[in-house]
Amino acid sequence: xxxxxxxxxxxxxxxxxxxxxxxxxxxxxxxxxxxxxxxxxxxxxxxxxxxxxxxxxxxxxxxxxxxxxxxxxxxxxxxxxxxxxxxxxxxxxxxxxxxxxxxxxxxxxxxxxxxxxxxxxxxxxxxxxxxxxxxxxxxxxxxxxxxxxxxxxxxxxxxxxxxxxxxxxxxxxxxxxxxxxxxxxxxxxxxxxxxxxxxxxxxxxxxxxxxxxxxxxxxxxxxxxxxxxxxxxxxxxxxxxxxxxxxxxxxxxxxxxxxxxxxxxxxxxxxxxxxxxxxxxxxxxxx
Amino acid sequence: xxxxxxxxxxxxxxxxxxxxxxxxxxxxxxxxxxxxxxxxxxxxxxxxxxxxxxxxxxxxxxxxxxxxxxxxxxxxxxxxxxxxxxxxxxxxxxxxxxxxxxxxxxxxxxxxxxxxxxxxxxxxxxxxxxxxxxxxxxxxxxxxxxxxxxxxxxxxxxxxxxxxxxxxxxxxxxxxxxxxxxxxxxxxxxxxxxxxxxxxxxxxxxxxxxxxxxxxxxxxxxxxxxxxxxxxxxxxxxxxxxxxxxxxxxxxxxxxxxxxxxxxxxxxxxxxxxxxxxxxxxxxxxxxxxxxxxxxxxxxxxxxxxxxxxxxxxxxxxxxxxxxxxxxxxxxxxxxxxxxxxxxxxxxxxxxxxxxxxxxxxxxxxxxx
Numbered sequence: 076x077x078x079x080x081x082x083x084x085x086x087x088x089x090x091x092x093x094x095x096x097x098x099x100x101x102x103x104x105x106x107x108x109x110x111x112x113x114x115x116x117x118x119x120x121x122x123x124x125x126x127x128x129x130x131x132x133x134x135x136x137x138x139x140x141x142x143x144x145x146x147x148x149x150x151x152x153x154x155x156x157x158x159x160x161x162x163x164x165x166x167x168x169x170x171x172x173x174x175x176x177x178x179x180x181x182x183x184x185x186x187x188x189x190x191x192x193x194x195x196x197x198x199x200x201x202x203x204x205x206x207x208x209x210x211x212x213x214x215x216x217x218x219x220x221x222x223x224x225x226x227x228x229x230x231x232x233x234x235x236x237x238x239x240x241x242x243x244x245x246x247x248x249x250x251x252x253x254x255x256x257x258x259x260x261x262x263x264x265x266x267x268x269x270x271x272x273x274x275x276x277x278x279x280x281x282x283x284x285x286x287x288x289x290x291x292x293x294x295x296x297x298x299x300x301x302x303x304x305x306x307x308x309x310x311x312x313x314x315x316x317x318x319x320x321x322x323x324x325x326x327x328x329x330x331x332x333x334x335x336x337x338x339x340x341x342x343x344x345x346x347x348x349x350x351x352x353x354x355x356x357x358x359x360x361x362x
Numbered sequence: 363x364x365x366x367x368x369x370x371x372x373x374x375x376x377x378x379x380x381x382x383x384x385x386x387x388x389x390x391x392x393x394x395x396x397x398x399x400x401x402x403x404x405x406x407x408x409x410x411x412x413x414x415x416x417x418x419x420x421x422x423x424x425x426x427x428x429x430x431x432x433x434x435x436x437x438x439x440x441x442x443x444x445x446x447x448x449x450x451x452x453x454x455x456x457x458x459x460x461x462x463x464x465x466x467x468x469x470x471x472x473x474x475x476x477x478x479x480x481x482x483x484x485x486x487x488x489x490x491x492x493x494x495x496x497x498x499x500x501x502x503x504x505x506x507x508x509x510x511x512x513x514x515x516x517x518x519x520x521x522x523x524x525x526x527x528x529x530x531x532x533x534x535x536x537x538x539x540x541x542x543x544x545x546x547x548x549x550x551x552x553x554x555x556x557x558x559x560x561x562x563x564x565x566x567x568x569x570x571x572x573x574x575x576x577x578x579x580x581x582x583x584x585x586x587x588x589x590x591x592x593x594x595x596x597x598x599x600x601x602x603x604x605x606x607x608x609x610x611x612x613x614x615x616x617x618x619x620x621x622x623x624x625x626x627x628x629x630x631x632x633x634x635x636x637x638x639x640x641x642x643x644x645x646x647x648x649x650x651x652x653x654x655x656x657x658x659x660x661x662x663x664x665x666x667x668x669x670x671x672x673x674x675x676x677x678x679x680x681x682x683x684x685x686x687x688x689x690x691x692x693x694x695x696x697x698x699x700x701x702x703x704x705x706x707x708x709x710x711x712x713x714x715x716x717x718x719x720x721x722x723x724x725x726x727x728x729x730x731x
Contacts, residue, residue: 098666150568176569177464178539181498184469212636214665214695229612230636234665238694255611257466284612287466310615313600313622314631321596321611321633323568324466329484334619350623351717352616 076275077204077249078224078266079167079193080143084208087135087165088113089156090147091123095171099147099212100124106209111139132163143167145201145210153197154179161192169210170197170260174323180258187260194260198323200230200252211252213237221246223359224270226263227282228255228289228322232310236282236355243356248276255322257286263293271301278304278362280355281346285311286325286332294340304362308349309337363565363576366405368447370561377534379527379545380557384449389434390427397450398422402429405447407582408439409482416443419451441582452559457547458514459483460528461562462496462535464542470495471535473506473528477514479547480559502532516550523556524548539569590649596635597649602627604723605655605687607646609634609662609672617661620716626724629655638667643675648683657688657727661716664695673701677708688726692719 086103090096091113101124103110110126112135119130129135132144144165148156153172160168161183168187175197187194195202201211206220212230217238223245227233233252240247251266253259263281270276279301283290290309297305312334314320316327327333341348347362349355365373371381383397386405404416411417416438420426426448436443457480465472474483475492483491492513496502510528511521527548535543544562551557565573583591590597596611604621606628608614618628630653634646650658662672673693680689690711693701702712711726713719 102666151571174568176539176572177541177566178498178536178569181464181469181471185497185499188469212666217665227612229610231608231610231663231665232612232616235613235616235663235694238663257464258469262467282612284615289467292467308616310612310619312619313628314615314618315598315600318598318631319567320598320615320631325611325615351620353715 076273077207078269078273078276079249079251080202080204080208080210082107082109082207084143084167085109085111085139085141086143086145086208086210087111087132087139087141088126088145088147089132089160091115091126091128092118092121093147096147097123100126102215103209106203106215107206108208108210111135111141132159132165136163136165141165143210146170146172148172150174150176154183157183157194158186161187161190165192167193169195169199169201171199171201171212173198175256177258180256184258184260195251196254196256196259198256199254200233202249202251204249205247213250213252217241218250219246222248222275222277224248224273224276224279225250225282226266226279227252228284228324229282229310232352233282235352236280236308239353239356240280240359243360245356245359248273255324257324263289264296267293267296267301271303276303278306278359280359281305281307283307283309283337284322284325285314285320285327285334286322288331290337291340294344294346297346298344305346306349306355306358306362307341307346308352308355309334363567363570363579364407364581365563365579366407366445367403367561368405369579370563371558373534373538373563374558374561377530379530380555381561382450382452382557384447386445386447387430388445390431393423393427393430393448396423396426396448398426399451400426400448401451402426402433403447403449404433404436404438404443405445406438406441406443408441411438414438452549452557453552454549455552456550457559458524458550459546460531460548461542461544461546462532462540465495468495470497472496473502473510475510475513475528483546496532498536520550520554520556527556527558539566539572540564541566586649586652593645593649595646595649596633598631599653600628600630602629603656604628604727605630605632605650605653605658607632607634607650607658607660609636609667613661613663617659617716621659621720621723624717624720624724626720626727629653636667638664638671640671640675640678643672644679644682647676647679651683651685651687655687657690657723659719659723660689660691661719662693662695664693664698667695668697669693669695669701670697670704673704677704680708690719690723690726692716
């Protein structure tokens with residue numbers, strides 16, 4: 076078992092004919108993902124890595140019974156891509172694209188929610204359920220099937236930590252890269268709720284960073300609702316206020332969103348917080 | 363994208379939000395016909411200019427020039443005042459607060475208002491702030507304005523003006539892709555006008571392409587940060603002496619944190635992103651070297667990014683720049699052995715873990731080997 080994404084998921088790739096789309100279609104197929112179609116307007120009829128390309132999402136849904144989509148299209152067209160997928164009946168959408176205007180996200184995120192569609196991201200590495208499927212850009216080789224659920228706002232830092240926990244002998248049920256943007260489709264609390272419910276997940280790792288109050292909300296939720304052990308890491312302890320640290324959402328504003336506040340919130344909720352990224356693995360072993 | 367007050371007020375005007383009459387000047391001599399009596403206001407992108415003495419009254423032309431001479435060139439929050447705005451002085455009856463911002467948790471826009479304006483909204487008592495979420499898909503419905511009006515407790519004619527301003531501010535917030543539109547104070551004058559006393563506007567950088575008319579405006583960046591921005595590199599200049607470069611924003615932040623735990627201080631945050639294009643790596647390194655670090659700490663986790671191509675880029679950059687800065691590199695991932703060999707060949711210090719790399723970077727930055 077896993078959350079959101081399983082071996083049964085029928086995945087399409089929006090923006091499959093681009094460099095990233097093509098490269099990661101290959102990697103997702105290698106991971107075992109059922110990539111049933113690609114969509115690029117105007118490129119219908121082609122094949123990419125043996126996967127048929129359609130002009131529109133509804134065609135891919137009709138012909139290939141697709142129910143999940145990974146979005147690689149450029150930022151200016153991402154809103155269009157997400158809403159097209161929602162309207163076509165896709166249930167799970169991972170938006171990899173970065174630098175999407177905030178006001179576009181303010182439109183498509185609530186829209187997807189009113190239709191009960193789960194969006195992961197944007198500005199995220201996607202999600203992976205080892206041994207089953209991957210809808211994302213994470214490197215395949217770092218994963219191992221197992222019972223740790225991973226939630227992270229970051230990309231490479233997640234790979235670093237997942238790699239460390241795999242090397243320490245743990246595996247993952249599902250790893251969700253929720254994204255580094257201010258307005259994300261699935262937040263930490265929602266991801267925690269999924270893992271708390273999932274019977275194949277026994278421990279949870281949360282990788283946070285400065286900016287916003289997602290970690291503080293997560294800590295409050297854990298204290299009330301999560302019975303499984305949680306280990307956390309928070310990046311940006313030395314980040315200066317008022318500066319965007321790479322991710323659009325990683326910014327301390329008006330004294331809010333500091334690493335200190337997040338670490339304290341986690342500690343108060345009984346969550347052990349690693350000082351060093353790879354220390355997450357040893358803390359997991361100790362829980 | 364941040365806007366100086368006078369620039370923000372130009373945009374406010376375009377949307378029909380009333381603002382005081384004013385003129386902008388870069389030298390005292392530029393000032394010929396200020397609206398008198400006036401306030402002379404330092405134009406900076408950081409807060410706290412009032413406390414720093416950057417906002418002062420003047421009654422006549424000579425006085426205005428004199429005050430401007432004192433304010434121009436002042437340092438406020440680390441930035442030099444290059445322009446002043448001379449603005450009609452308002453007869454203030456009452457100061458209000460009004461803003462539209464993005465609420466990350468709610469994934470909606472947020473209207474905030476208060477009958478207690480003029481002070482920092484963070485320091486306002488929570489129960490004196492009116493807050494209403496506005497879902498952008500449907501926009502503000504009439505109930506929002508009814509509740510906003512009621513919260514102010516003002517007579518009908520001034521309340522009408524305030525609601526009209528709020529509607530226009532929302533219109534601006536949406537059409538200009540704003541992260542923040544803030545009017546503090548929103549002034550009620552003794553003669554019954556409602557007018558934007560100050561104007562704060564932040565437009566989403568991701569939406570820059572939709573607003574080419576604002577390209578090239580001064581931002582609160584250092585010259586190196588400006589150069590990085592033009593090249594599309596995520597870069598922040600910090601006050602330490604070790605240049606930190608990594609791939610991915612989270613990993614770069616984490617590397618800085620580890621360095622700090624090992625007793626070092628980062629001088630740069632440089633996120634290489636997902637690239638392994640040697641040209642791009644070289645470009646990033648050139649930028650890093652311009653920050654004149656005592657040592658460089660490179661941390662790459664190559665999942666998709668190939669470690670050896672990153673190493674080739676590093677080698678190219680160092681050769682082009684004839685740099686003699688010691689570089690500690692921790693490279694993990696695809697082709698890491700090849701990468702380590704390339705780096706060793708050019709005299710770098712390879713490390714196995716981030717912790718080791720950080721310790722080594724601290725050592726070599728002190729000149730030890």
